[in-house]
Amino acid sequence: MTAPAIRLSGLSKTFGAQRALDDVTLEIPAGTVHGLLGENGSGKSTLIKVLTGVHEPDPGARLEVRGREVDLPLPPGAFRDLGISVVHQDLGLLPDLSVAENMRIAQGIAARRAVVSWRTERRLAGQTLRRHGLDIDPAAPVATLSDTERALVAILRAVDELGEHRTLLILDEPTVFLPREGTDLLFRVVADLVADGSTSVLLVSHDLTEVLDHTHAVTVLRDGRVAGTVESATTDPAGLTELIVGADLAAAVRRHAVSGPAAPERPVAGRGRVQVAALTSPRLAGISFDVARGEVLGLTGLAGSGYAEVLPALYGAGGKVSGDLLVDRDALQLSTLTPSRALATGVVHVPADRRRDGGIAEESVERNVTMPVMTTLGTRFRLDRTALRRRAAELCRAYDVRPFDPGKAFGTLSGGNQQKAVLAKWLQTDPRVVLLAEPTQGIDVGAKAFVFDLLRRTAERGASILLASSDYEQLATVCDRVLVLARGHVVAELSGADLNQAVLSDRVLSSTRLLPGPRPHPTALEREAS
Numbered sequence: 001m002t003a004p005a006i007r008l009s010g011l012s013k014t015f016g017a018q019r020a021l022d023d024v025t026l027e028i029p030a031g032t033v034h035g036l037l038g039e040n041g042s043g044k045s046t047l048i049k050v051l052t053g054v055h056e057p058d059p060g061a062r063l064e065v066r067g068r069e070v071d072l073p074l075p076p077g078a079f080r081d082l083g084i085s086v087v088h089q090d091l092g093l094l095p096d097l098s099v100a101e102n103m104r105i106a107q108g109i110a111a112r113r114a115v116v117s118w119r120t121e122r123r124l125a126g127q128t129l130r131r132h133g134l135d136i137d138p139a140a141p142v143a144t145l146s147d148t149e150r151a152l153v154a155i156l157r158a159v160d161e162l163g164e165h166r167t168l169l170i171l172d173e174p175t176v177f178l179p180r181e182g183t184d185l186l187f188r189v190v191a192d193l194v195a196d197g198s199t200s201v202l203l204v205s206h207d208l209t210e211v212l213d214h215t216h217a218v219t220v221l222r223d224g225r226v227a228g229t230v231e232s233a234t235t236d237p238a239g240l241t242e243l244i245v246g247a248d249l250a251a252a253v254r255r256h257a258v259s260g261p262a263a264p265e266r267p268v269a270g271r272g273r274v275q276v277a278a279l280t281s282p283r284l285a286g287i288s289f290d291v292a293r294g295e296v297l298g299l300t301g302l303a304g305s306g307y308a309e310v311l312p313a314l315y316g317a318g319g320k321v322s323g324d325l326l327v328d329r330d331a332l333q334l335s336t337l338t339p340s341r342a343l344a345t346g347v348v349h350v351p352a353d354r355r356r357d358g359g360i361a362e363e364s365v366e367r368n369v370t371m372p373v374m375t376t377l378g379t380r381f382r383l384d385r386t387a388l389r390r391r392a393a394e395l396c397r398a399y400d401v402r403p404f405d406p407g408k409a410f411g412t413l414s415g416g417n418q419q420k421a422v423l424a425k426w427l428q429t430d431p432r433v434v435l436l437a438e439p440t441q442g443i444d445v446g447a448k449a450f451v452f453d454l455l456r457r458t459a460e461r462g463a464s465i466l467l468a469s470s471d472y473e474q475l476a477t478v479c480d481r482v483l484v485l486a487r488g489h490v491v492a493e494l495s496g497a498d499l500n501q502a503v504l505s506d507r508v509l510s511s512t513r514l515l516p517g518p519r520p521h522p523t524a525l526e527r528e529a530s
């Protein structure tokens, strides 16, 4: 019998008083895709960091790679010699360098070659890309690629880096920032990789359907312990949810999924608390729409359709834009709008990339969450530190930021808990308009229900919410209305009975055919209906 790709046992890791991993055992058979799931903060990244030599585990942990015992902690970089490579969420590409340079630089350095022939390197990179059926120019700077192409380049680079041993490719939430159409390509590469029976893949994701569709087995961590390892073919999303959050919370999540959040009260006196007129940018073709008080308006489309550019434009962070934004009676010109002006008008922006734009990693959670209200805590000349501490503690409790330790550095929180802290930071200001991009990306199933509920309550308090997302389930659950964009135009508006996952996915996938002008082909749903 072939030895497993890796076998970890007795793995514990303590940070100060906190036990991030507690006697974990993980075995990944050769030639399989293995899922690693768990709530935010359950220990997934810590486990990966032990495997890549970033963290030293507590004494007693053992690691076998292809049946051979390996000493822990691993020295820096040693994981590569064991045939292990990893793709982190931020992809780790250098945008100014070409695709070939990004893909081959590590190998060049590893081989310690004095002279690198870039013509040869481009040819080799081109071969790798073509082998996986990708039409990407190896000479193109990475900055010019689409999100999907960038993610695939990072993944193929990691595949190349596996070297001759080809033991284990670790994908840490690879689809979080990947547009929908990119995930199919990604999983095709994964299937190709494990097909030869020797290489394995460890997939970390919060998307339960995706994990069940593409893995052979799944290990679930809860509070740093293994809650269970199950065969993917014999379990379902409900079974996984129960392992992830425990039976009680799973029942609450199920109830939430069945009933959905209560629809926010519809505005009585007319729509249009927020009016956007002739919003124009390099990607937006002069679109106009309005959002009522208490309404959640979704924006979606394919990557590059312009839907992701709307929110930064309404916050003065969208570069070259023009058009007008009216919030109640306050009129703002988008060409001269700045983030501070937007904020002063009651417009807050919760960005998609919270690691980059959401907070200051080195500062405490306390400082991060109180930033927008700091000037109100104390006098003009002196900050009231007790009030600041009290407010931070209240926020962390109300938004369930875990672990409850407001003095901890923001950057050491797990991804989902960072998102909760960013939401706490902005929603405490009682905004009139909330601009939210992909609010539940990378957050676990329990926290997702929490965020949905939070959005509903914020809308009920009278805010107008704009939600840009590529997650149809989320849009159908939380929004009152959704606009679908294609090539900078609004091509469809869905609400009521039409606002469900099937219709949304149909409209988005066929969105370019819905552009103004003649429509030669019916959409898939229309074909089915006829």
Ligand SMILES: Nc1ncnc2c1ncn2[C@@H]1O[C@H](COP(=O)(O)OP(=O)(O)OP(=O)(O)O)[C@@H](O)[C@H]1O
Binding pocket: 015, 018, 019, 020, 038, 039, 040, 041, 042, 043, 044, 045, 046, 047, 402, 403, 412, 413, 414, 415, 416, 417, 442
């Ligand atoms: N460098 C560190 N210093 C202190 N505590 C840490 C550090 N890294 C992680 N932790 C803590 O260890 C626990 C596990 O965190 P980890 O990042 O492994 O969770 P995760 O399962 O990857 O979460 P997510 O799904 O949100 O990314 C968390 O409570 C986290 O705050």
